[in-house]
Amino acid sequence: xxxxxxxxxxxxxxxxxxxxxxxxxxxxxxxxxxxxxxxxxxxxxxxxxxxxxxxxxxxxxxxxxxxxxxxxxxxxxxxxxxxxxxxxxxxxxx
Numbered sequence: 566x567x568x569x570x571x572x573x574x575x576x577x578x579x580x581x582x583x584x585x586x587x588x589x590x591x592x593x594x595x596x597x598x599x600x601x602x603x604x605x606x607x608x609x610x611x612x613x614x615x616x617x618x619x620x621x622x623x624x625x626x627x628x629x630x631x632x633x634x635x636x637x638x639x640x641x642x643x644x645x646x647x648x649x650x651x652x653x654x655x656x657x658x659x
Contacts, residue, residue, distance in 0.1 A: 583625035583639055595639060603639060604628020616640045 582593040584602070591599035596607045604627060616624055619640055629637035 581639070585625065602628050613637065614640065 581595055582588050582590040582599075583595070584591050592601075592603045592607075593599045595603045595610060597609050598607055601607045607628075613629075616638055623640055624638040625640075626636045627639050631637055
């Protein structure tokens with residue numbers, strides 16, 4: 566059986582910046598134009614990350630909304646406060 570079918574592959578790219586993070590890089594890697602707000606019409610990511618397990622101080626508000634009307638938030642990659650591991654990575658095997 567193909568290993569991609571049996572395993573779950575996850576990752577969080579570590580070079581994403583957010584406007585207001587102190588780096589003066591704007592929304593680098595999130596958007597087509599990093600100096601404009603992250604929102605409809607200015608996005609370069611294909612999938613939205615699940616940030617539900619991160620602390621509020623690691624998240625930045627965007628111009629997007631979830632279906633329930635709440636503001637969608639993005640995570641600043643340079644904050645390494647939390648690291649979420651799940652099998653097989655939590656077991657130390659790759």
